Amino acid sequence: MNDRFLAPALAFDRVCHRYGEHAALDDVSFSCAPGEFIALLGASGSGKTTLLRGAAGLLAFDQGAVRSPGSGDRRTIAMVFQSHVLIDRLSALENVLAGRLGYNPRWRGWLRRFNREDRLLAIDCLDRVGLLSHAARRVDTMSGGERQRIALARALAQQPAVLLADEPVASLDPEAGATVLRLLRDCCRERQAAVVCSLHQPSLALEHADRVVALRSGCVVLDAPSSALDAAALAAVYR
Numbered sequence: 001m002n003d004r005f006l007a008p009a010l011a012f013d014r015v016c017h018r019y020g021e022h023a024a025l026d027d028v029s030f031s032c033a034p035g036e037f038i039a040l041l042g043a044s045g046s047g048k049t050t051l052l053r054g055a056a057g058l059l060a061f062d063q064g065a066v067r068s069p070g071s072g073d074r075r076t077i078a079m080v081f082q083s084h085v086l087i088d089r090l091s092a093l094e095n096v097l098a099g100r101l102g103y104n105p106r107w108r109g110w111l112r113r114f115n116r117e118d119r120l121l122a123i124d125c126l127d128r129v130g131l132l133s134h135a136a137r138r139v140d141t142m143s144g145g146e147r148q149r150i151a152l153a154r155a156l157a158q159q160p161a162v163l164l165a166d167e168p169v170a171s172l173d174p175e176a177g178a179t180v181l182r183l184l185r186d187c188c189r190e191r192q193a194a195v196v197c198s199l200h201q202p203s204l205a206l207e208h209a210d211r212v213v214a215l216r217s218g219c220v221v222l223d224a225p226s227s228a229l230d231a232a233a234l235a236a237v238y239r
């Protein structure tokens, strides 16, 4: 389902952000419906990470607003970072379980005391990213691409209403990258999550996303369904 008339799961309303004199975001407005997968494109420095960090509440925009019906509840928005942020000394499974922290009462917050459902969910998420056989391995012994997939498994375990991913396929080989994008798409379909995912490969956006939003110098220069776009239309974004 991809009903644009549903109340948005995430909406940017005239967002502006500056770093000193530099305008990183300049009057950005668009929204993402439940079950919709938006690919965020744009050249390096166009503002993608700034926008996603603001949506995740990690940065306060100078002007404008970002709205999400469940905002305030840290479980509802999950983010997979450009630099995968994991807890090095913990195993893959423990890192994924960290995605469940928001659902556990405080007394159960210690990683080793998760309930059975949380453990099964974490195992399922690790399996989905193809790393179940590495469940017990410390993540600081893993490759960049493996860590990236663990970070995605952790976000999936959070069962968020909004999933933000900043270049989640940048450090992956083409096959693993396609798997990750299919997982994000499944997350949209199965859980009606809204997904906003920045990408550097326009072809992947066309293949996997419902809609493409492109930034240039902090402004939205394209907002259209993928079905209405082709490679030439996307190449224009980078000129």
Ligand SMILES: Nc1ncnc2c1ncn2[C@@H]1O[C@H](COP(=O)(O)OP(=O)(O)OP(=O)(O)O)[C@@H](O)[C@H]1O
Residues within 6 Å of the ligand: 019, 022, 024, 042, 043, 044, 045, 046, 047, 048, 049, 050, 051
């Ligand atoms: N902490 C910061 N201080 C100053 N300028 C910053 C900071 N973070 C980002 N910028 C600048 O803001 C602009 C947007 O940066 P941002 O990281 O959002 O771009 P991006 O589209 O994610 O780029 P990339 O594709 O390289 O990841 C860039 O010009 C960048 O140099």
Ligand SMILES: [Mg+2]
Residues within 6 Å of the ligand: 048, 049, 050, 082, 166
């Ligand atoms: Mg970035």
